[in-house]
Amino acid sequence: MNQLSDRARASFLASAQTKLDCADLLAPVIAIAAERMASALLDGRKILVCGNGGSAADAQHFSSELLNRFELERPALPAIALTTDSSTLTSISNDYQYAQVFSRQIQALGQSGDLLLAISTSGNSPSITQAVEAAQEREMVVIALTGRDGGELARLAQGYGDVVICVPSQSTARIQEVHLLVLHCLCDLIDQQLLGGFD
């Protein structure tokens, strides 16, 4: 029992330390990402979001906070998680390949000036890198939320001057825990810009 308790406590400390390590490192790039998101929304564009596994849940969490609300009362905002329609997900994977599961949807839904938030802890999932390539072909803005060394996702995004938010941890769980905090920061900073909290 004590060993289990010690292990749980160690996870809390590791998670908190990873967040502390990222505060100064990521705050400036989170601010830039939030400015690009607010600018796209004010221009009447929409935000598409994708990710696999835990990051699929994060994609849906974020899109629902824009569509519905975060902490403040404000108009509904246009965001679509590309992870939710099982008929679309299974047919693309079945007829083509899983790596196209998001890029095919972006080819259908993405328009110039729209924004893609691409979430991958490794930065190397082919479904995510192909999504970014499809978005860049459509002249969309890309925000890459990643971990470890950023992988291929960071390389692709940087090549187009897109924003990369990278949690420099080797643990998928710790990266995901910081990703959730980043997503809540983005919601908060979008609301502050849209509701006039800042000049």
Ligand SMILES: O=C(CO)[C@@H](O)[C@H](O)[C@H](O)[C@H](O)COP(=O)(O)O
């Ligand atoms: O949530 C977890 C682990 O915490 C897993 O489900 C994880 O999200 C999956 O293995 C994903 O397929 C990993 O993909 P990615 O983050 O490397 O793009």
Ligand SMILES: [Zn+2]
């Ligand atoms: Zn997880």
